[in-house]
Amino acid sequence: MGKGSRGVSCRSAICGIVALLSATAFACSVAAEFRKVKDKDVKLDGSLCSLPRSSAFELGVAAIAFLFVAQLVGTSAAVTTAYAAKPRKSAAARGRAAFVALLALSWLSFAVAVILLATAASMNHGQRYGRGWMDGDCYVARNGVFGAAAALVVVTALTTLGLTFATEPTAAMAPAPASPAAAPDACASRTHPEAAAADAEQPGGRSKQ
Numbered sequence: 001m002g003k004g005s006r007g008v009s010c011r012s013a014i015c016g017i018v019a020l021l022s023a024t025a026f027a028c029s030v031a032a033e034f035r036k037v038k039d040k041d042v043k044l045d046g047s048l049c050s051l052p053r054s055s056a057f058e059l060g061v062a063a064i065a066f067l068f069v070a071q072l073v074g075t076s077a078a079v080t081t082a083y084a085a086k087p088r089k090s091a092a093a094r095g096r097a098a099f100v101a102l103l104a105l106s107w108l109s110f111a112v113a114v115i116l117l118a119t120a121a122s123m124n125h126g127q128r129y130g131r132g133w134m135d136g137d138c139y140v141a142r143n144g145v146f147g148a149a150a151a152l153v154v155v156t157a158l159t160t161l162g163l164t165f166a167t168e169p170t171a172a173m174a175p176a177p178a179s180p181a182a183a184p185d186a187c188a189s190r191t192h193p194e195a196a197a198a199d200a201e202q203p204g205g206r207s208k209q
Contacts, residue, residue: 011164014077021070022157025063029117029150032059036124036141045129049138053126060121060146064114067153071110071160075103078163099163106159113152120145 036056043050120141123133133139
């Protein structure tokens with residue numbers, strides 16, 4: 001019971017950490033959507049353009065950092081649990097396939113979310129005259145880019161949390177089968193003195209006859 005409760009509490013702690021970090025990354029992504037530079041912020045000087053620095057840059061970088069830590073903690077714990085567990089042969093193939101599918105989906109959504117966040121954040125880093133985002137031209141992140149990244153953060157968090165339930169630490173949850181075997185031994189240890197007492201009384205009874 002001690003090992004099982006310890007495993008459940010450890011899993012709950014990991015899920016709590018992943019959920020908290022993912023929620024923070026989601027909040028930063030949503031906030032960056034409202035703080036990003038807009039088309040009206042573009043300043044022109046002849047053929048040159050510039051864009052001011054926006055707080056969406058810091059929010060995007062923070063979202064990437066929180067999401068990365070959440071992904072690293074969640075997947076590392078899930079892979080460690082998967083290698084430590086010893087599932088039955090009948091359920092091994094199905095469990096392994098589900099685990100690999102969730103792991104691949106988690107890292108795929110993570111990669112796309114990071115690409116969107118990094119690209120949109122770099123556009124909000126500030127673009128000076130003659131030194132735009134690309135080839136001296138100024139670019140503004142489209143509406144919904146940070147929002148799409150926030151949606152992918154949710155997908156990544158859900159799949160990462162699903163990884164913790166795809167594998168069960170059987171070594172920690174399985175009870176020790178010592179109590180059924182101990183009961184017959186205890187009964188046998190009690191019956192032996194009773195049988196010895198009965199054998200001791202039988203010769204006495206025959207002598208009286």
